[in-house]
Amino acid sequence: MEAFAGRDERAAGVLYDRFASRIYGLGVVMLGNDQSAQDLVQDTFVKLVRTADRFDPARGRLETWVLLTARSLAIDGLRRRVLESRSLREVGMPREDDPAPGPEERATVADLSARARRAMSVLSAEQRSALELAYFGGRTTAEVAALEGIPQGTVKTRIRAALLRLREEMAKETDHDM
Amino acid sequence: MTCDEVRELLPEHLLRALDETTDAAIRRHLRGCAACREERMKLEDGVSALSRAVHDQEPPGELRGRVLRALDEEWEDPGPVPAASRPPTPSRRRSMWMAVAAAVAFVVVVASVTWGATQAHRASLASADAGSYRSLLGFLGGKEFRTGEIQPSEGSTMQGKVVLYDGDAAHGWSSWGLVMVKAPGYDGEAEVTLLGPDGDTYAWPPFHIRNGEGDAWIVTHEDLSTYDRLTITTPDGVVVASAAIHSA
Numbered sequence: 001m002e003a004f005a006g007r008d009e010r011a012a013g014v015l016y017d018r019f020a021s022r023i024y025g026l027g028v029v030m031l032g033n034d035q036s037a038q039d040l041v042q043d044t045f046v047k048l049v050r051t052a053d054r055f056d057p058a059r060g061r062l063e064t065w066v067l068l069t070a071r072s073l074a075i076d077g078l079r080r081r082v083l084e085s086r087s088l089r090e091v092g093m094p095r096e097d098d099p100a101p102g103p104e105e106r107a108t109v110a111d112l113s114a115r116a117r118r119a120m121s122v123l124s125a126e127q128r129s130a131l132e133l134a135y136f137g138g139r140t141t142a143e144v145a146a147l148e149g150i151p152q153g154t155v156k157t158r159i160r161a162a163l164l165r166l167r168e169e170m171a172k173e174t175d176h177d178m
Numbered sequence: 179m180t181c182d183e184v185r186e187l188l189p190e191h192l193l194r195a196l197d198e199t200t201d202a203a204i205r206r207h208l209r210g211c212a213a214c215r216e217e218r219m220k221l222e223d224g225v226s227a228l229s230r231a232v233h234d235q236e237p238p239g240e241l242r243g244r245v246l247r248a249l250d251e252e253w254e255d256p257g258p259v260p261a262a263s264r265p266p267t268p269s270r271r272r273s274m275w276m277a278v279a280a281a282v283a284f285v286v287v288v289a290s291v292t293w294g295a296t297q298a299h300r301a302s303l304a305s306a307d308a309g310s311y312r313s314l315l316g317f318l319g320g321k322e323f324r325t326g327e328i329q330p331s332e333g334s335t336m337q338g339k340v341v342l343y344d345g346d347a348a349h350g351w352s353s354w355g356l357v358m359v360k361a362p363g364y365d366g367e368a369e370v371t372l373l374g375p376d377g378d379t380y381a382w383p384p385f386h387i388r389n390g391e392g393d394a395w396i397v398t399h400e401d402l403s404t405y406d407r408l409t410i411t412t413p414d415g416v417v418v419a420s421a422a423i424h425s426a
Contacts, residue, residue, distance in 0.1 A: 013242075017242075021237060022230070022234050024236070025235030060218070061219075064225055068194055140195050142415030146416075163192075163220075163227075166227040166231065
């Protein structure tokens with residue numbers, strides 16, 4: 001990351017190779033089409049360049065920093081879409097920059113959705129719902145609590161338990177692979 | 179903050195869903211508590227597992243070149259002065275002087291804005307007023323004033339105005355912000371958060387709304403020009419009002 005912050009093109013390539021697929025996949029899952037997912041990858045790396053001096057390894061891992069930067073940008077994209085669709089609905093205009101996804105894109109989204117369902121199947125329905133709303137939906141725990149009709153503390157517990165459960169499952173899979 | 183309190187908030191800390199004050203308290207605690215850092219690492223493993231399992235998808239091959247070209251352009255374009263190369267924080271004495279100057283100037287700004295609002299039709303026609311605006315900015319050493327109408331969220335009554343002054347941080351001048359709200363029937367704390375198009379947030383200290391009226395203001399060396407929206411939330415995180423911020 002230091003080399004990346006120091007404008008090292010090779011470091012940029014290494015970072016891209018390490019994270020682009022997960023940022024792109026996140027874009028497909030959250031934004032629902034290939035073009036938006038590609039834009040998300042570009043925007044994320046530009047944002048990482050602009051904020052590289054704020055990254056502090058003592059505060060957390062590079063991987064988490066990169067993934068959550070991408071997630072924040074995807075959430076902003078979703079919010080902008082909601083605002084745009086509201087204002088365009090008010091004036092009765094169709095969106096020009098949001099073509100319907102083609103068959104290939106729909107297949108990619110469906111494949112990722114199926115994988116998501118399989119991976120999340122280790123979680124209880126309550127944990128899954130809380131994690132999806134918070135991680136992919138960008139909702140605060142207060143918003144999740146209001147949507148689910150449960151106390152905010154329960155939401156926090158469910159998200160924590162879900163993340164720990166996924167960690168456990170991933171560790172099991174790694175053990176199997178060895 | 180106790181370990182139990184920190185652990186309860188760790189998922190939100192990790193997902194960047196906390197206000198800056200609470201997040202800073204968590205970071206402070208983590209610096210001195212190995213057990214809570216360990217807990218945070220476990221949750222980070224969870225995020226990593228989630229990303230690998232749920233959204234790992236190879237992008238089209240041509241995207242790599244496009245992104246690396248964009249990064250080249252980004253590096254060639256110096257853009258705004260980065261935080262690291264800004265002048266160091268002024269001494270306490272200078273800070274006090276600047277705070278006094280800021281307070282005096284703030285009154286000038288508010289008076290100007292109020293005057294501007296009541297005389298808007300004349301201001302728009304008189305080039306002399308544009309000159310006055312420029313000389314006010316020149317006097318203050320700043321870049322721009324921006325304003326916004328604070329609109330209530332669904333089910334809320336809160337309305338108000340926001341004024342931001344973008345100081346020239348490169349020369350050590352502060353930026354300021356003022357929020358004034360009316361919220362009939364609301365009594366209690368609320369918090370202003372500025373939002374940027376890149377997902378950056380800047381939370382102000384909480385302020386009080388009494389008898390349906392409240393105001394909050396900040397003077398800061400942060401670069402506020404990167405923020406173009408604002409939300410006001412209750413202590414339990416419910417957004418009760420928001421505003422888009424535009425050039426005045």
